[in-house]
Amino acid sequence: MDVQQRIREHIASQPVVIFMKGSPDTPMCGFSARTAEALKSCGRPFAWVDVLADPEIRSELPRYADWPTFPQIYIDGELVGGCDITLQLHEQGELEKMVQQAADTAA
C-alpha cells in the first residue's frame, strides 16, 4: 500500500484520528501533547499515528491535507485543524460534542 493509501486508510477507518509527534501518553512535542490531552478529555477512545515513527506519513501528510504542520486532527474523515483550532473548539465546548457524536455514530 502506498503512503497516500495508508493515510486515507487511517482517516477513513477511524472516527477520530490524531497524527502527532509521539503518542498520547508519551508526546514528543508540546503542541501534540496539548491536543492529545484535549481529545482525551472528551471521554471517547481515539486513534493516533506517531509521525516520528512513520517518516513517510510525516513527509506526505502536509501535502495530502494542504496543512503544513503537526499535529493534525481528523473527525469523520475531515480535517478539523491543528493544535490551536482543536484547543479553541475545546474551550468552546464544541470538541467534546464532535468527538462524542463521531465515536457514538461509528460504534
Added chain:
Amino acid sequence: MSMKQTIEEKLGTRFEPEWLEVLDESHNHNVPPGAESHFRVTLVSDGFAEQNLLARHRAINATLADELAGQVHALAIHAYTPQEWQARNGTPESPPCLGGGKADRG
C-alpha cells in the same frame, strides 16, 4: 530583514489586520540560538467574519507557504474577528517543547 519582520510584512499586506502580533518563540524550543523557527501569530481582521477556523488558518498558512516550506517549523495561529477579539482579552500561551523533532522539520 528578520523572519519576524518578513511574517509581519506578508500578513500585514494580505490581511490589513486591525491587530497583528508576531512572536518569535524559538528560544523555547530545542533549536540553536537565532533559529527563527517557532512563531506565534495573533491576527485580528474583519475579513475572517465569513470564514470558519479552518479557512482562516489555511489563509494564513498559504500566505506564509514559502516560510513554512523553509525554516519556519511551527506556527501557532490565533485568528479572530474584531468582535471575537474584544470578547476574549488575549491569547493562550504556547506549550513547552518536549524535545521531539530535534534538528529536523515538522
